[in-house]
Amino acid sequence: MxxxxxxxxxxxxxxxxxxxxxxxxxxxxxxxAIWGIVGxxxxxxxxxxxxxxxxxxxxxEVDLKARxxxxxxxxxxxxxxxxxxxxxxxxxxxxISLIVGFLAxxxxxxxGAVVGGAAAYYGGWVDIILMRFTEAMLxxxxxxxxxxxxxxxxxxxQTIIVFGRSFSGSVGIVIVVIGVxxxxxxxxxxxxxxxxxxxxxxxxxxxSLGASDMRIFFRHLxxxxxxxxxxxxxxxxxxxxxxxxxxxxxxLGVQPPTASWGNMLTSAQSFIQRGxxxxxxxxxxxxxxxxxxxxxxxxxxxxxxxxxxxxxx
Amino acid sequence: xxxxxxxxxxxxxxxxxxxxxxxxxxxxxxxDPLAQYATxxxxxxxxxxxxxxxxxxxxxxxxxxxxxxxxxxxxxLGISFFSKQPVLLMISQRLPNTLKLMITAEIITILLSLFxxxxxxxxxxxxxxxxxTTFSFIGYSMPIFFIALGAMLIFAVKFKAWGFxxxxxxxxxxxxxxxxxxxxxxxxxxxxxxxxSTAGYARFIRTSILEVLGQDYVRTARAKGLSNRVVLYKHxxxxxxxxxxxxIGLDIPYLLGGALVTESVYAWPGMGRLFWEYAQxxxxxxxxGVLLIISTAVVVFTIITDVVYTFVxxxxxxx
Numbered sequence: 001m002x003x004x005x006x007x008x009x010x011x012x013x014x015x016x017x018x019x020x021x022x023x024x025x026x027x028x029x030x031x032x033a034i035w036g037i038v039g040x041x042x043x044x045x046x047x048x049x050x051x052x053x054x055x056x057x058x059x060x061e062v063d064l065k066a067r068x069x070x071x072x073x074x075x076x077x078x079x080x081x082x083x084x085x086x087x088x089x090x091x092x093x094x095x096i097s098l099i100v101g102f103l104a105x106x107x108x109x110x111x112g113a114v115v116g117g118a119a120a121y122y123g124g125w126v127d128i129i130l131m132r133f134t135e136a137m138l139x140x141x142x143x144x145x146x147x148x149x150x151x152x153x154x155x156x157x158q159t160i161i162v163f164g165r166s167f168s169g170s171v172g173i174v175i176v177v178i179g180v181x182x183x184x185x186x187x188x189x190x191x192x193x194x195x196x197x198x199x200x201x202x203x204x205x206x207x208s209l210g211a212s213d214m215r216i217f218f219r220h221l222x223x224x225x226x227x228x229x230x231x232x233x234x235x236x237x238x239x240x241x242x243x244x245x246x247x248x249x250x251x252l253g254v255q256p257p258t259a260s261w262g263n264m265l266t267s268a269q270s271f272i273q274r275g276x277x278x279x280x281x282x283x284x285x286x287x288x289x290x291x292x293x294x295x296x297x298x299x300x301x302x303x304x305x306x307x308x309x310x311x312x313x
Numbered sequence: 314x315x316x317x318x319x320x321x322x323x324x325x326x327x328x329x330x331x332x333x334x335x336x337x338x339x340x341x342x343x344x345d346p347l348a349q350y351a352t353x354x355x356x357x358x359x360x361x362x363x364x365x366x367x368x369x370x371x372x373x374x375x376x377x378x379x380x381x382x383x384x385x386x387x388x389x390l391g392i393s394f395f396s397k398q399p400v401l402l403m404i405s406q407r408l409p410n411t412l413k414l415m416i417t418a419e420i421i422t423i424l425l426s427l428f429x430x431x432x433x434x435x436x437x438x439x440x441x442x443x444x445x446t447t448f449s450f451i452g453y454s455m456p457i458f459f460i461a462l463g464a465m466l467i468f469a470v471k472f473k474a475w476g477f478x479x480x481x482x483x484x485x486x487x488x489x490x491x492x493x494x495x496x497x498x499x500x501x502x503x504x505x506x507x508x509x510s511t512a513g514y515a516r517f518i519r520t521s522i523l524e525v526l527g528q529d530y531v532r533t534a535r536a537k538g539l540s541n542r543v544v545l546y547k548h549x550x551x552x553x554x555x556x557x558x559x560x561i562g563l564d565i566p567y568l569l570g571g572a573l574v575t576e577s578v579y580a581w582p583g584m585g586r587l588f589w590e591y592a593q594x595x596x597x598x599x600x601x602g603v604l605l606i607i608s609t610a611v612v613v614f615t616i617i618t619d620v621v622y623t624f625v626x627x628x629x630x631x632x
Binding site: 132133135136137139140141143144147148149151152238242245246249250265268269272273274277280284287288291292295296 | 324327328329331332335336339340342343450451453454455456458459462463465466469470567570573574577578588589592595600603604607608611612615
């Protein structure tokens with residue numbers, strides 16, 4: 001491994017690796033994580049190329065004559081209860097599921113980082129109140145919280161139009177609901193990290209140089225907890241996509257006609273008794289593959305960012 | 314020790330207070346509890362207003378909250394708008410069903426995952442370890458409704474079509490008092506729950522055994538010439554089981570809540586389904602009651618788990 005990098009890298013000859021290089025080395029050794037990346041990339045290609053070739057009109061096209069038809073030449077994955085093509089809906093539903101997942105994670109990570117960071121940095125009453133609140137949110141089982149919050153925010157839903165395509169406003173609500181119910185673990189991790197970091201000398205040094213709270217917080221504390229944040233947001237992405245599937249499956253998430261992998265399964269529930277297996281197999285399979293790939297990547301990242309795991313270098 | 318418990322209890326009360334405020338706001342405002350009368354032609358607007366006043370729904374929110382809290386502390390969770398029954402009674406009718414389902418699943422899960430976890434750890438990187446690890450990874454990534462619907466499709470719908478002895482989907486009417494029917498209805502939901510939770514548990518047990526097996530005292534035991542069996546069961550497993558205590562302790566309160574999705578798919582008359590049915594109707598006393606009971610259990614069991622842990626692991630001291 002080292003001879004390889006030495007021959008390719010002729011300008012700088014250094015035996016000391018930067019932390020980033022170390023992380024990349026450890027990650028590369030994690031074969032399952034590489035498979036996860038390959039799988040996830042294939043999935044993204046499927047969704048992106050698919051949505052270029054097949055329009056969202058096709059995904060929402062109702063054809064009652066062809067309802068509940070099994071996979072065939074014309075409908076590769078069969079049709080659902082109103083004759084919509086499942087293959088087209090898989091592509092556009094996947095888009096929604098992934099967008100919801102990514103935005104929900106961004107939302108929850110920002111919230112978790114700010115809450116955890118503020119609690120640790122300010123300490124005292126701020127810490128007590130924020131952490132009790134975090135604990136309260138953690139004590140309510142997450143699916144129950146998702147349902148209650150989904151009901152609360154989903155009272156009136158409007159249609160939103162983005163880039164000339166109309167989405168059910170429920171997409172936005174699902175993002176908020178998932179974000180609001182999943183920031184707590186990250187908040188605790190960030191708090192613990194910042195608590196130990198803020199006692200370090202370089203923080204006192206930069207404070208004595210006159211740096212403001214904000215600068216110390218965003219320039220020093222947050223970047224130094226980035227490892228924990230990246231790992232938990234990768235695993236959080238898997239959780240968010242799974243949660244989208246759960247709330248949509250229960251009918252509280254993304255509302256039809258906008259497809260998502262979760263709400264495609266809602267109708268599968270009632271038609272499975274008539275043997276419409278294709279309505280159940282394809283969305284589930286894509287959810288499982290997506291979650292599996294992301295979890296594998298997350299596992300690899302966790303090992304890569306863990307400074308104690310030096311075994312593979 | 315006692316001062317630790319006292320301090321934790323005070324913190325827990327504070328947490329519970331936040332939980333009640335949070336849940337009250339969310340459930341009370343998420344739907345109109347009188348929505349079921351909206352299309353009732355026999356009720357005029359004045360009638361509805363009178364009902365609203367009688368039920369105290371027109372008072373300011375803080376007043377409603379403190380009234381509800383005052384009664385809840387005394388063990389009165391109010392009356393359901395839909396079924397007109399006391400919430401506590403409804404919960405006490407559903408709880409046994411949920412506990413039977415969940416405790417059965419939990420026990421099978423623990424035994425099965427101990428078995429699989431030990432095998433995977435002892436035979437690390439062997440074929441069987443890879444198989445177990447792969448399956449637990451897949452199981453971990455699976456939404457439970459995938460298994461629930463799939464098992465229903467295969468064992469209930471297809472088996473019936475093929476003429477095999479089939480299991481029930483839950484859509485049919487059955488007598489809950491008949492033990493054989495009860496057990497027959499339990500098979501599929503329990504299996505689904507076991508498959509999903511075994512995946513996570515087995516992975517966890519494998520990791521924690523491997524960690525212990527790498528420690529010095531295990532090497533010492535081996536060096537003394539003890540057999541693998543003695544080293545594994547008398548030395549390694551005891552310490553490897555410690556983290557398991559925490560996981561199980563923290564899981565117990567969630568058993569009360571049942572498995573919302575599994576219960577809904579299989580129409581199991583438990584707490585999860587009670588919550589789901591009444592959440593859809595916007596019946597806030599029931600929803601609030603279920604949430605309060607489960608979250609209280611979570612908070613209490615967190616403290617109990619921490620205290621119990623000090624008994625099983627004397628290295629930990631509470632301060």
